[in-house]
Amino acid sequence: MSALKLHYQLHAIWRTEPGWRGHLRSVNHSDMGKRFIVAAFVFFAIGGVLAMLIRAQLATPRSAFVGPEVYNQLFTMHGSIMMFLFAIPMFEGLTMYLLPKMLGSRDLALPRLSALGWWCYLFGGTIIIVAMLAGVAPDAGWFLYPPLSGKTYTPGINSDVWLLGITFVEISAMCAAIEITVTILKLRAAGMSLDKMPIFAWYMLATAGMMVFGFPPLILGSILLEVERAFGWPFYTPELGGSPLLWQHLFWLFGHPEVYIIFLPAAGAVSTILPVMARTRLLAHGAIVAAIMALAFLSFGLWVHHMFTTGIPHMALGFFSAASALVAVPTAVQVFAWIGTLWQGRPDLKLPMLYLIGFFIVFVIGGLTGVMLAMVPFDAQAHDTAFVTAHLHYVLVGGFVFPMLAAAYYWLPHITGRERVLQVGEAAFWLIFIGFNMTFFLMHLTGLLGMPRRIDTYPEEMGWTWLNLLSSVGAFLQAFGFALVVIDVLLQIRLGRMHRRNPWRATTLEWAMPIPSPTYNFASLPVVASRDPLADDPDLGVALARGDGLLANGRSGWRETIAVDMTSGTPEHVAILPGNSWWPILTAAMLGGFFLAMLAGLYVVAPVFVVAVVGLGWCWAWSNGIRIDVGPVPIGNGLSLPTSFEAVRTTGWWGSVFALCASATLFTALIFGYVFLWTIAPNWPPPALIAPSLAGPLLGVAGAAAAVVGSRSGRRTLGLAGQLAIVAAMVWLLAAAPSPSSHAYGATSAMLAAYAIFHAALAAIMYAFLIARARAGFHSQARDGETRIVRLWSDHAAGAGIAVIALLALPGWLA
Amino acid sequence: MRVLLRLSAGLIGWTVAFCLIYALHGLGCAGAWDASRFRWAMLVAWGISIAATLGVALWLTRRRRTGLDRAAAALGWVGLAATIITFIPIAIVPACA
Numbered sequence: 024m025s026a027l028k029l030h031y032q033l034h035a036i037w038r039t040e041p042g043w044r045g046h047l048r049s050v051n052h053s054d055m056g057k058r059f060i061v062a063a064f065v066f067f068a069i070g071g072v073l074a075m076l077i078r079a080q081l082a083t084p085r086s087a088f089v090g091p092e093v094y095n096q097l098f099t100m101h102g103s104i105m106m107f108l109f110a111i112p113m114f115e116g117l118t119m120y121l122l123p124k125m126l127g128s129r130d131l132a133l134p135r136l137s138a139l140g141w142w143c144y145l146f147g148g149t150i151i152i153v154a155m156l157a158g159v160a161p162d163a164g165w166f167l168y169p170p171l172s173g174k175t176y177t178p179g180i181n182s183d184v185w186l187l188g189i190t191f192v193e194i195s196a197m198c199a200a201i202e203i204t205v206t207i208l209k210l211r212a213a214g215m216s217l218d219k220m221p222i223f224a225w226y227m228l229a230t231a232g233m234m235v236f237g238f239p240p241l242i243l244g245s246i247l248l249e250v251e252r253a254f255g256w257p258f259y260t261p262e263l264g265g266s267p268l269l270w271q272h273l274f275w276l277f278g279h280p281e282v283y284i285i286f287l288p289a290a291g292a293v294s295t296i297l298p299v300m301a302r303t304r305l306l307a308h309g310a311i312v313a314a315i316m317a318l319a320f321l322s323f324g325l326w327v328h329h330m331f332t333t334g335i336p337h338m339a340l341g342f343f344s345a346a347s348a349l350v351a352v353p354t355a356v357q358v359f360a361w362i363g364t365l366w367q368g369r370p371d372l373k374l375p376m377l378y379l380i381g382f383f384i385v386f387v388i389g390g391l392t393g394v395m396l397a398m399v400p401f402d403a404q405a406h407d408t409a410f411v412t413a414h415l416h417y418v419l420v421g422g423f424v425f426p427m428l429a430a431a432y433y434w435l436p437h438i439t440g441r442e443r444v445l446q447v448g449e450a451a452f453w454l455i456f457i458g459f460n461m462t463f464f465l466m467h468l469t470g471l472l473g474m475p476r477r478i479d480t481y482p483e484e485m486g487w488t489w490l491n492l493l494s495s496v497g498a499f500l501q502a503f504g505f506a507l508v509v510i511d512v513l514l515q516i517r518l519g520r521m522h523r524r525n526p527w528r529a530t531t532l533e534w535a536m537p538i539p540s541p542t543y544n545f546a547s548l549p550v551v552a553s554r555d556p557l558a559d560d561p562d563l564g565v566a567l568a569r570g571d572g573l574l575a576n577g578r579s580g581w582r583e584t585i586a587v588d589m590t591s592g593t594p595e596h597v598a599i600l601p602g603n604s605w606w607p608i609l610t611a612a613m614l615g616g617f618f619l620a621m622l623a624g625l626y627v628v629a630p631v632f633v634v635a636v637v638g639l640g641w642c643w644a645w646s647n648g649i650r651i652d653v654g655p656v657p658i659g660n661g662l663s664l665p666t667s668f669e670a671v672r673t674t675g676w677w678g679s680v681f682a683l684c685a686s687a688t689l690f691t692a693l694i695f696g697y698v699f700l701w702t703i704a705p706n707w708p709p710p711a712l713i714a715p716s717l718a719g720p721l722l723g724v725a726g727a728a729a730a731v732v733g734s735r736s737g738r739r740t741l742g743l744a745g746q747l748a749i750v751a752a753m754v755w756l757l758a759a760a761p762s763p764s765s766h767a768y769g770a771t772s773a774m775l776a777a778y779a780i781f782h783a784a785l786a787a788i789m790y791a792f793l794i795a796r797a798r799a800g801f802h803s804q805a806r807d808g809e810t811r812i813v814r815l816w817s818d819h820a821a822g823a824g825i826a827v828i829a830l831l832a833l834p835g836w837l838a
Numbered sequence: 839m840r841v842l843l844r845l846s847a848g849l850i851g852w853t854v855a856f857c858l859i860y861a862l863h864g865l866g867c868a869g870a871w872d873a874s875r876f877r878w879a880m881l882v883a884w885g886i887s888i889a890a891t892l893g894v895a896l897w898l899t900r901r902r903r904t905g906l907d908r909a910a911a912a913l914g915w916v917g918l919a920a921t922i923i924t925f926i927p928i929a930i931v932p933a934c935a
Contacts, residue, residue: 308905313916316846317916337932346920590840
């Protein structure tokens with residue numbers, strides 16, 4: 024087949040439809056990546072304008088620019104937008120765009136999940152911004168501490184906007200986390216074993232793993248606070264056995280790993296770009312992989328350093344202080360490896376390199392003040408002052424924004440296919456770098472002089488005036504710098520000359536394709552033998568375009584790419600990916616309807632949207648699969664592989680594994696909350712416990728046993744009956760429990776039961792789906808993938824059911 | 839997957855130790871346990887954690903065939919070091935003050 028004919032065939036299969044249908048139905052990773060990046064930058068601009076308003080207010084003492092009510096919304100929205108609507112989606116977008124290209128794949132593993140994430144992000148972010156324009160934006164700080172964010176002190180919908188809007192956006196983050204993890208582990212080029220993976224993929228594997236385990240505590244905390252606000256269940260109300268400290272634990276269990284979740288992708292960009300700019304290879308690759316893994320774990324042991332002044336015993340503070348200092352070590356390992364890489368190479372001071380130098384300076388200063396704040400006595404002095412604001416901006420802007428700007432300039436030719444024009448970017452860099460340091464270095468001093476965070480004004484006699492004025496001037500310099508970046512990018516898109524392939528002479532696979540890239544990335548898929556495939560064969564891109572690689576065909580109109588063994592990279596099966604689809608946007612719209620109904624207090628209407636989501640999920644899943652056995656198909660080089668219709672562990676199976684990991688983490692966080700309140704909160708034990716009985720627990724245990732036996736023996740009706748029995752047992756136990764609004768015991772018991780009911784009901788629906796699919800001819804001995812996936816969910820529901828029964832029944836029995 | 843588990847093993851050891859020791863500390867302080875016995879309980883938990891992570895590090899060190907195996911071994915020792923350093927306060931700070 025000629026290269027041109029191959030291109031036309033693949034384009035017909037992978038193309039995004041023209042016009043509005045393409046905008047609504049596309050699931051292509053390049054489209055999704057670019058959409059995330061552009062939207063994140065729009066939110067960044069909005070957050071930046073809010074920052075300018077904050078600095079305008081603080082530029083002079085006793086300023087009357089805005090009042091405290093508006094100011095509270097300004098700083099809350101600035102923080103929330105930058106963290107949830109800019110930083111996370113920005114790296115998600117970059118990763119979605121780059122990852123398949125770097126790994127030698129044609130798309131992400133679960134393309135419709137990416138599209139669902141995109142729409143959830145867009146709709147959730149829009150809800151938050153519209154609320155701000157309507158004057159009902161969140162105003163209790165970006166970490167929304169109760170009791171300030173509770174119904175008593177925030178009676179309007181401001182906190183609900185944050186809780187519901189951010190949770191909606193978090194669905195997007197969870198989709199991305201699962202998507203990225205499965206893609207890295209399964210959709211790599213043939214021969215790309217784990218140790219031959221590009222370093223960026225290692226960073227993203229760690230980041231996505233951290234998201235899977237880091238986000239559920241925040242989602243749980245938000246659900247609990249929203250339920251408290253909506254229905255009066257007292258999770259955070261001390262008078263009824265709750266504790267505001269529970270929110271702080273759940274929030275920072277997410278919040279501190281979040282800093283590294285933001286930093287690691289940026290560090291991945293640094294580790295990718297720096298060797299190219301230095302015209303050498305990355306030094307100490309193994310040490311960097313070890314440092315990434317160490318950061319991924321250690322960063323989960325620091326969350327209490329945000330709570331040093333809450334009265335926690337000193338020994339516990341010591342644990343977290345030591346862990347906080349310890350985490351600097353793997354960070355330093357990376358910094359030294361980067362310096363060593365520069366040392367061994369011949370650095371070329373192009374624009375991306377300029378931003379990397381800015382990153383080094385700013386991030387290292389932020390890291391050092393981080394170690395200062397990890398020390399309990401210093402933190403006690405600097406807590407809630409502008410020093411902390413300065414530190415977090417040095418870490419996040421230094422550790423994320425500067426590397427992302429380097430990444431933007433490095434990969435922009437890939438996206439646009441064009442060269443830069445003029446030298447606007449260099450001027451922008453200096454404005455941003457000088458403006459940033461002017462703003463935030465001085466803020467360290469303001470903080471040390473005692474200026475608290477989040478105050479809307481200050482008296483002249485405090486002596487903070489000139490520092491604040493200079494900080495504000497610096498902030499506006501920065502803003503001009505970012506405006507110049509936008510102009511620079513627009514100039515490149517509109518006026519830049521077409522660029523040659525691989526302009527930086529990089530060695531990773533994303534440059535082994537024409538730029539801008541075609542929708543299918545590679546006309547044929549590469550076989551790699553090292554971490555630097557383009558160094559091994561600089562003409563690899565041409566050979567792949569010619570069809571010399573694997574899967575050089577447009578067989579049956581399927582979107583095909585190769586799935587490999589996780590460790591060795593040996594081809595395992597041909598993954599058949601879904602095409603453009605309505606299901607993601609429709610599902611996101613129904614989820615949006617649910618969140619809006621909750622926001623409007625229409626609690627009777629909200630379940631209607633849940634039913635709609637279930638219905639759409641059914642149709643979505645029904646659109647998968649085929650009714651005939653295909654058998655192995657040729658992939659080129661004399662090899663044949665089964666398709667994903669007949670594979671044992673598909674990307675869908677692995678997606679379910681990581682989704683269940685996230686769900687199990689949420690469940691563990693809920694158990695932590697239950698035990699925490701029982702041991703720490705005031706007004707315990709509760710006035711009444713669940714009355715001991717045997718019937719309910721026995722029914723639940725029997726149901727769980729039936730579910731497990733049913734899932735293993737292939738008796739779907741037995742599995743379905745088992746799951747329904749678990750639901751019935753939970754209802755039985757709840758009927759014996761105190762009212763959820765009477766005490767935190769009743770509230771947490773109800774939440775535990777709700778978790779078990781949700782999962783058992785979901786598994787029951789899955790069994791019903793399996794029964795219908797089998798009748799419709801979608802299953803055979805070879806095509807058994809759906810059964811394996813349902814087994815995972817069924818077993819999890821059974822295990823959770825048993826655990827909840829034990830947690831609810833034991834206190835009554837032991838009393 | 840086994841390679842990833844080996845890479846994580848040392849730090850999973852630290853994570854488990856962290857959860858258990860922090861939970862033990864919370865229960866002891868909330869339950870107002872006898873100070874002396876409580877300190878010994880904490881020290882024993884720390885000692886068991888060190889022994890366990892040392893065992894993991896030694897196990898990982900014996901198997902060093904590839905670059906990732908060597909990284910896993912290094913991370914095993916990192917897990918041990920983290921377990922020692924993080925819980926030093928058990929030896930020098932009052933438990934519930």
